[in-house]
Amino acid sequence: MNSSRPGPVILIVATAVALFLLMPLIAVIPVSFTPARFLSMPSGTLSLRHYQALIDNPAWGQSILLSLRIGILSSAIATALATMFGLGIWMFQPRFSALLIGFVLLPLVVPPVVSAMTLYFP
Amino acid sequence: MIGKTITSRKILLLAPLLLFLGLAYVVPFLGVVRWSFTMPEVGLGQYRALMTDPLVQSVFIRTLRICLIVTAAVLVTAYAIAYVWVRGSSVQRMLAEFCILVPFWISVLTRAFGWLAMLSNRGLINTWLQSAGVISEPLALARNELGVIIGMTHFLIPFAVFPIASAMRSIDERVLLAARGMGASRTRIFWTVFVPLTYGGLIGAALIVFVFALGFFVTPAILGGGRSVMVAELVYLRIFQSPDWGLGAAISVVLVLFIGALLALMRRFIKPAHLIG
Numbered sequence: 056m057n058s059s060r061p062g063p064v065i066l067i068v069a070t071a072v073a074l075f076l077l078m079p080l081i082a083v084i085p086v087s088f089t090p091a092r093f094l095s096m097p098s099g100t101l102s103l104r105h106y107q108a109l110i111d112n113p114a115w116g117q118s119i120l121l122s123l124r125i126g127i128l129s130s131a132i133a134t135a136l137a138t139m140f141g142l143g144i145w146m147f148q149p150r151f152s153a154l155l156i157g158f159v160l161l162p163l164v165v166p167p168v169v170s171a172m173t174l175y176f177p
Numbered sequence: 178m179i180g181k182t183i184t185s186r187k188i189l190l191l192a193p194l195l196l197f198l199g200l201a202y203v204v205p206f207l208g209v210v211r212w213s214f215t216m217p218e219v220g221l222g223q224y225r226a227l228m229t230d231p232l233v234q235s236v237f238i239r240t241l242r243i244c245l246i247v248t249a250a251v252l253v254t255a256y257a258i259a260y261v262w263v264r265g266s267s268v269q270r271m272l273a274e275f276c277i278l279v280p281f282w283i284s285v286l287t288r289a290f291g292w293l294a295m296l297s298n299r300g301l302i303n304t305w306l307q308s309a310g311v312i313s314e315p316l317a318l319a320r321n322e323l324g325v326i327i328g329m330t331h332f333l334i335p336f337a338v339f340p341i342a343s344a345m346r347s348i349d350e351r352v353l354l355a356a357r358g359m360g361a362s363r364t365r366i367f368w369t370v371f372v373p374l375t376y377g378g379l380i381g382a383a384l385i386v387f388v389f390a391l392g393f394f395v396t397p398a399i400l401g402g403g404r405s406v407m408v409a410e411l412v413y414l415r416i417f418q419s420p421d422w423g424l425g426a427a428i429s430v431v432l433v434l435f436i437g438a439l440l441a442l443m444r445r446f447i448k449p450a451h452l453i454g
Contacts, residue, residue: 061261061269062363068257073276075254076334079291080283082301086294098304136194143190147183159194162202164436166392168409169429172416173205 206433209426216423223427233411233428240408243326243397244390250330251386252379255337262338263345281335289399292328293319296400320402328396333389337382344378345371380446388436408432 061069090102109115140159144152162170213223227233262273280288295301296318303315318324348371356366394409401407406414408428415425 061265062367065257065260066269068254069261069273072254072258072334073273076258076276076280076331079288079295079331080280081291082294083287083291085301086290093299136197139190140194143187146190147187149187149191155191155195159198161198164388164440165433166394166409166412166429166436168392168394168412169206169209169433170202172412172425172429173202173209175416 210430212422213426213430216426223423224431226424227427227431233424236406236408236411239322239405240391243322243329243405243407244387246326247329247333247390248383248387250326251333251337252341252383254330255334255341255382256375256379258334259338259342259345263342277335277338280331285332285395286399288332289328289396292324292331292400296324296327319400320404322401322405324400324402325397325405325407328400329390329393332393332396333386336389337386340381340385341375341378344375344381348374377446380443384439384443384446388439391432391436 085097087105088101088103089097090100090104091097137159143149144156149155214220216223258273258277261269262277263270265273293300297303297320298315298317300319302318303312306312307315318327352374353366353370356370361370392409393407394413397405397407398410398413401410409432412425412428412432415421415428
């Protein structure tokens with residue numbers, strides 16, 4: 056359908072949006088080579104000191120491993136629970152399906168900080 | 178007998194998630210609700226404080242203002258890129274998809290620091306503008322409300338693209354052909370036929386963006402630099418820094434009630450499937 060191809064105006068706007076979306080991700084790369092201790096653009100000299108720190112300081116390695124472990128475990132549990140629930144809804148179409156689905160989507164709309172506080176409760 | 182096995186299977190499949198959420202989420206949340214009435218003393222004191230405390234009021238107003246601005250900015254930008262993603266040539270579609278999905282998968286923290294690297298006083302934009310001689314003093318782009326709005330808009334665009342693109346995809350091509358056949362110009366077709374047919378997706382996108390924005394924490398904390406605190410950060414500060422659990426709990430309850438009311442009000446516009454795309 057040639058007639059509904061994006062026109063020049065929308066292409067210009069979309070290009071600007073695309074650049075906007077990629078910009079901060081690209082900006083992170085030069086910053087990682089800064090010789091300074093604080094978040095800054097390298098001026099003149101590049102340095103690998105932050106990568107060196109990543110390897111030398113055991114705290115980084117430990118926290119990366121911890122992140123991996125928590126990520127794998129929680130995604131496995133979440134996928135298992137959600138798959139069973141999804142199958143159950145699909146196979147049996149129980150009464151109040153919509154209500155049940157709304158209920159399980161609750162954590163999606165509750166602000167994360169409220170969820171975090173909720174988990175602090177016990 | 179058969180009825181019995183079906184019931185037991187049904188329970189076996191549905192119960193674990195419901196039970197998990199009930200025990201790990203609903204019950205503790207009720208505990209938070211109780212705190213809001215009992216800490217530090219029994220009564221409505223925290224809610225009264227919440228209605229009168231000028232700091233809390235200003236945070237609520239700032240949060241609403243930021244969320245409205247961000248929602249408007251996200252809808253316009255997401256619509257443009259969604260249009261190219263759905264209706265562009267195959268190369269355009271691929272590029273748009275890349276620009277939507279790559280930020281989507283990257284952690285909120287990385288994206289906030291990326292923006293800090295762009296916007297801060299020694300950041301990319303100020304360095305460039307200064308070395309080009311356009312400005313002599315760095316522009317205040319981060320550690321204020323502008324930085325928060327830029328960072329949040331960036332984070333939320335993909336969440337709006339999915340429902341909008343899903344609405345665009347479900348448009349019947351023949352309607353557009355008919356409009357064309359009757360002599361409507363491309364601009365006219367876009368504004369009077371195409372856009373109205375995507376209102377459902379736009380409303381869903383606006384709602385999800387607004388609700389997500391209300392609970393934003395990381396981006397305002399990093400890009401606001403403590404100067405433009407939003408409500409989620411206020412809850413955090415009340416709980417973890419100035420131990421004032423009662424007020425933090427009361428703000429949480431009000432926030433959840435507000436989101437619940439908003440979703441209930443807009444219920445007939447939302448299809449859960451649309452929200453995720």
